[in-house]
Amino acid sequence: MYEHDVIVVGAGGAGLRAAIAAHEEGADVAIVSKLHPVRSHTGAAEGGINAALREGDSWEDHAYDTMKGSDYLGDAPAVETLCKDSPKETIQLEHWGMAFSRDDDGRVSQRPFGGLSFPRTTYAGAETGHQLLHTMYEQLVKRGIKVYDEWHVTRLAVSDEDDPEDRTCHGIVAYDVQTGKIEGFRARNGVILATGGLGQVYDHTTNAVANTGDGVAMAYRAGAPIEDMEFIQFHPTTLPSTGVLITEGVRGEGGILYNKHGERFMFEYGYANNLGELASRDVVSRAELTEVNEGRGIEDEYVHLDMRHLGEERIVDRLENIIHLSEDFEGVNPLEAPMPVKPGQHYAMGGVETDENGETCITGLYAAGECACASVHGGNRLGGNALPELIVFGKRAGHHAAGKDMKDAEITTGKVGDYEPADVESPVQLGEAGLGGDAVADGGATADLSGDEVVQRALDDERETIEHLLEKEDGIQHAEIRERVQKSMTEHVNVFREEEALKDALRDIREARELYQDVYVADKSRTFNTDLLQTLETRNILDIAESITVGALARNEFRGAHWRKEYQERRDEEWLKHTMLSWNDGEPELWYKPVILEGENKTYEPKIRSY
Amino acid sequence: MSTQVPEQVEDESSAESVSPGKQKRDAKKRERAERLQEQREAEAAEKARTADDTYHLKVFRYDPEVEGKQEPRFDDFYVPYKQGMTVLDALMWARDHYDSSLTFRHSCRQAICGSDALFVNGSQRLGCKTQLSDLSEPVRVEPLPHADVVKDLVVDMEHFYDQMEAVEPYFQTNSLPAEDEEQRQTRENREKVKMSTRCIWCSACMSSCNIAAGDNEYLGPAAINKAYRFAMDEREGEDMKQRRLEILEQEHGVWRCQTQFSCTEVCPKDIPLTEHIQELKREAIKNNLKFW
Known part of the structure; x- marks a missing residue:
């Protein structure tokens, strides 16, 4: 078993920034990523980084634009944190040598972007993400931070108390792609998920082949609520x-x-x-x-x-x-x-529910970047707001996990306070089809175990799952299941959404889940087995596709990126709230929590979002 | 969640023995899966046989632990062509429709992650950026030369990463402005380093370089380019430039380059690698003259 203070899963912008921040605080930090860091999809980001750097601009204006862009589903404390921290973090990148485009006076250039009231998008040509990713990887090398690259994280080691709010994340289980080894990683302080996007749920996406929503799916199955998944x-x-x-x-x-x-x-x-x-x-x-x-x-x-x-x-x-x-x-x-x-x-606004310090309701479990939902993007993300999210919240999560003293978060996580239980009318049974084994809560059996024992147990379970996939001699292959889900999602859960089509998608996903019970891996080799890797990813795609569709079906209004044929208006009286899904004994449970529109100095009153 | 379920679904997890219903469903599922599989294979084979516009790929195969693959071999794949299809698209198609064990690295599909540098018809190229229509058949796809093969088209990248990290590949300066203020850089200077910052670490250049093939300690074009990126960046200052030139002047540094231009030819990001190396040689000479 490997052991570190802080383990970061994923090595894109958020993961690298989190690792650097945890290292700054003196933690023994390691990154575990299925890709070498420079292969991460942050590198494909083109446009830029929104930061209120110039006279005539202010973080308040950036926050206003972001709240409006979110169609009033962003949480003000998260949005304001983003806008306040972004200038400093952007300059930090410049101090690390990032090759920004320059104005004639030698200062970093900024340009107009959609939905912004000021040209505040700082950029490096049309390759801002590439420059950002490489600049941060350079800083990782400088600090000698350990990277386990081409290790695919398959499961979180979380204790199994009844309420997710009582659980603790003690580490992860990962599969070494190169050698086929399956190993446990103990995280003494915490695990930070920074696994990025989930675009592979669709068949026409800007996302990389690696963007299969692994972190969101793993956190979901470990009991952390996922938020606003319908907003794509x-x-x-x-x-x-x-x-x-x-x-x-x-x-x-x-x-x-x-x-x-x-x-x-x-x-x-x-x-x-x-x-x-x-x-x-x-x-x-x-x-x-x-x-x-x-x-x-x-x-x-x-x-x-x-x-x-x-x-x-x-x-x-x-x-x-x-x-x-x-x-x-x-x-x-x-x-x-x-x-x-x-x-x-292109982008998932939703993700693992976190507060503005990147923490989930599970002690020791964090998320940052696209896989997280604080929420800064609400119903729709503005261009140029993804990269600042990586550096701002990656850093905060890294600091918090490393034990830095930080201001208490204003956003609550988990089922506390003002939440509302709910139902959705599904035509099929949702959740795991028969084959269980992923639900963490199995009667509190590991609640009293030590951290090491929790990791060991997760490791034993994962080895069993993987051995089963490799030993099975026939059945169906992942490519077929994946293709069905991708096609159905693109057809039914796209830009325009209708009730019957959404239900068709749920039927298709159910069928795919049943097929997945019979999935097998034809390649029996332990060496660089991408067949196995993709089969494991497909399990995540199933859970993610279902969560997006359930959210889309539940939210009967038109807000931000979520358009419903039957409901052509934003319905603030009913829907100023986040769609939450919790994995409960192998089934999704729907509930809502109110959006926070009260900022530090003002309340963001919902207005018509016209441009 | 209290979902509405039209039919009674049995609680499968609690069933002690497998119920007849489940057996039947499993059998049906298996049948369906087999039928689908057969159908798919038949369709694929039919398409490959009949289509005029099928591309013939010969792909290198090797797996150290699988009998029959321990001796490297080439497998033939016939892939139905679609407008705009790249080598990577064809490999993915072959993997998803013929042989799921066909192994190669890939991620972004848009020439920015640098995962899929391959040896295609005898030269180093990114699979995702190479149109099939530009290639003669059969299209020979091999792993990058001068690197250890892990499996099929996957090579061990460790040596490449070690060289990249040997040149202090991070920005260093002695004087930074306040934390809310950027360093100034002229547009000309940014332009000067721009091409060098485009490197995606695909290692095509290293694989193409005869010198690197013969001298394992040679830093190689990518690492030298990385050093160039910082040495030429005016924000680092003269002291740092001095230090960088010292690193580059070592026995296995810039002087090893024999200006064969093979790295420049294969670079998928069009970085003038050889020119960068030559410029560093000139800088090093100028630098040494200062002390005479």
Whole structure:
């Protein structure tokens, strides 16, 4: 068994920042990640980092824009923390040498982004994430922080008291991809989940193949509530054939969207009369799909994004990467022709419920970055707000886990105070199909065990699961199950959502769960067995897909990225609350908790979100 | 959650013995799975046979612990072609439809994670960035040369990472402004280091380099480029530059490069690696002249 003070799961922006912060506080910290850090998907982020750095801007304005962008489902204490800490953390990156784009006076450049009242998006060309990821990995190397790379974390070692609020996370179980070893890792202080996105639940996504929602699914099965899962951001400008992202920076710099008649539809059809192409992402995505659905799309599939009028010099200076992406992955030179674009799954606003220190309701379990939900993004994330979330909350979680004295959080976690039990009308049985073994709470059997024993027990269970998969000689393979779920989610739980379609998705997921009981791994090798790795990931995809769909079915209103055909209005009187799901004996349990609109100095009164 | 369930679902976990209902369901499920599997294989084989636009891939296979794969071999895969299909797409298709044990690293699919550098038709390329339509058939896909093969197309990256980390690959300066103020950097200087910061650690350059193949201690093009990125960054200051040049001037540093340009040719991010190495050589000479 390996042992450290703090274990960080995942090595993207949030994981690296958390590890550096824990190390700064003197903790013995290690990162366990299924990818080498520089392979993490933070590297694909293009646009930038929102930070109120300049005169005329303020963290208050950033917070206002973020609350509005969230469609009033962000929690003010988390949003304000993000906006207050972001400038300092952005400058910290600069002090670590990050190669930001520069103005003539040598200061870091900022540009306009969708939904922002001030051009506060700090950037490094159209490769901000790459620069951020590598800069932080350099700092990791400098500090000699231990990384177990290509170790896939499969399970959290959590004690099993009845109430998740009484449980403690003592470590993790991980599988060494290179050798096939399954090992326990004891975390003396805490475990920080920083596993990133879950886009592989869909078949058209900007996310990497590795983004299978592992952290969210593991925390969920260990009893930590997951929050607002139905809120999925579909980015309006992805390349149709691959899902590769074309940054919002293109529109920020002045790029224009056209339908097949060459109409600038954002204005012509009144989708966003003020901001046009720079309206919030959900607004633009719906506008594009409406154009396609009404017969004004190109090849009935996509619209055009044109930036030729910006001129080659400006494009090369600020958006050079986009030329390469468009040429390599769509065969279009954007200096000569408009780029075909359509909405694609991009980001999960929801995730593991945390407070503004990154802590979940389980003692010693933290989450930060895209896998977490504090919530700073609420119903919709603004462009340029994901990267600051990584550095701000990654750092806070790292500090807290390492034992730094921090201000008590204002956001509560778990079922405490003002929560509301609820039901959802599902056409099928939800949750685990028959084959159990993941629910942590099995009658309090490990509640009195020592931390080491809890880890050992989780390790024994996981070894059994993996041995079973490897020993089974026939059955169904993960690729088939995964494809079914991805197709169903893209068809039924996409930008536009209808009750019957959502129920169809739940039926499909149920069927996939039943198939998964018969899953087997054809590759019996212990060496670099990606067949096994993907089979384990598919288990996570099932739980995540179901949670997104249950949330979407429960929330009968239209808010942020969540559009419901039957309910075309935001319903504040009923829905200023978070959708919470807790895994309870192998089944999801639905409940709600109120959103916090009271900030430090003001209350954010819900207004109509028009752009 | 009190979900509405239309039919009575049996509590399977508490059943002592397997109920007849479950047996029947299991049998049905197995049947369905088998049927699907057969159907899928038949369809795939049919497609591969009949389609004109099928690509023929010859893929290197090796697994140290699987009988029949311990001796390296090439497997043939026929993959139905779709417009825009890349080598990575084809490998994924072959894996998901023919052989789930086919093993390769990949993640982002967009040439930024640097996981899938491969040896394709005799040169180092990123699988995700290489269009099948640009290649002659059969498309030969092998692991990167000059690295130990772990399994199939996966190579051991440790040596590459060690070299990258040997050049103090992190920003260092003696003078920082206050914590709320950025350092200034001219646009020209940022432009100067820009290409060098684009490295995605794919190791294609290292694999292509004859010198690195013969001298295991040679830092290699990627690591030297990493050092260039900092040595040329005006924010580090002259003292640091001095120190960086000392590291680069060591026996297995810049002077080993014989300017064959193979690294520059294969770099998927178009980094002028050889030029960077040459520039560092010039800097080193200028630097040494100062003390004469």
